[in-house]
Amino acid sequence: VQLVESGGASVQAGGSLRLSCVASGFTYPSYCMGWFRQAPGKEREVFAALYSLDGRSYYLDSVKGRFTISRDNAKNTLYLQMNSLKPEDTAKYYCAAAGRCSGGNWARASDYTYWGQGTQVTVS
Numbered sequence: 001v002q003l004v005e006s007g008g009a010s011v012q013a014g015g016s017l018r019l020s021c022v023a024s025g026f027t028y029p030s031y032c033m034g035w036f037r038q039a040p041g042k043e044r045e046v047f048a049a050l051y052s053l054d055g056r057s058y059y060l061d062s063v064k065g066r067f068t069i070s071r072d073n074a075k076n077t078l079y080l081q082m083n084s085l086k087p088e089d090t091a092k093y094y095c096a097a098a099g100r101c102s103g104g105n106w107a108r109a110s111d112y113t114y115w116g117q118g119t120q121v122t123v124s
Contacts, residue, residue, distance in 0.1 A: 001025035001114050003095050008119030015085050015123070021078040021095030021116055029073040032101035034112060035080050037091035044094070048080065049106040058106040085123045092118040
């Protein structure tokens with residue numbers, strides 16, 4: 001199993017980035033996919049998730065309206081479009097896969113089975 005993130009960079013506040021996560025080694029279309037981030041000295045938090053089987057997406061309030069999660073199941077790829085970036089968005093960003101997710105568990109890190117190695121996003 002592999003999840004490989006890319007697209008991280010250093011950008012100025014107000015800018016945009018698009019992250020990608022390519023998955024392999026598991027039945028990607030049937031999994032719930034999430035984006036997590038971890039800033040120095042802080043806990044890892046999941047802030048967006050997307051479950052193809054019911055078409056639902058989930059976001060934390062801190063990113064709602066600025067970030068958009070999407071996926072291309074034909075390419076086994078997860079995306080994160082980040083707009084209006086703020087310095088507090090600075091973190092290492094990870095994608096992760098869970099067997100399923102719902103309103104009750106999408107934000108629970110322990111429910112995610114597979115993890116990528118992360119890509120750094122720095123906003124100044």
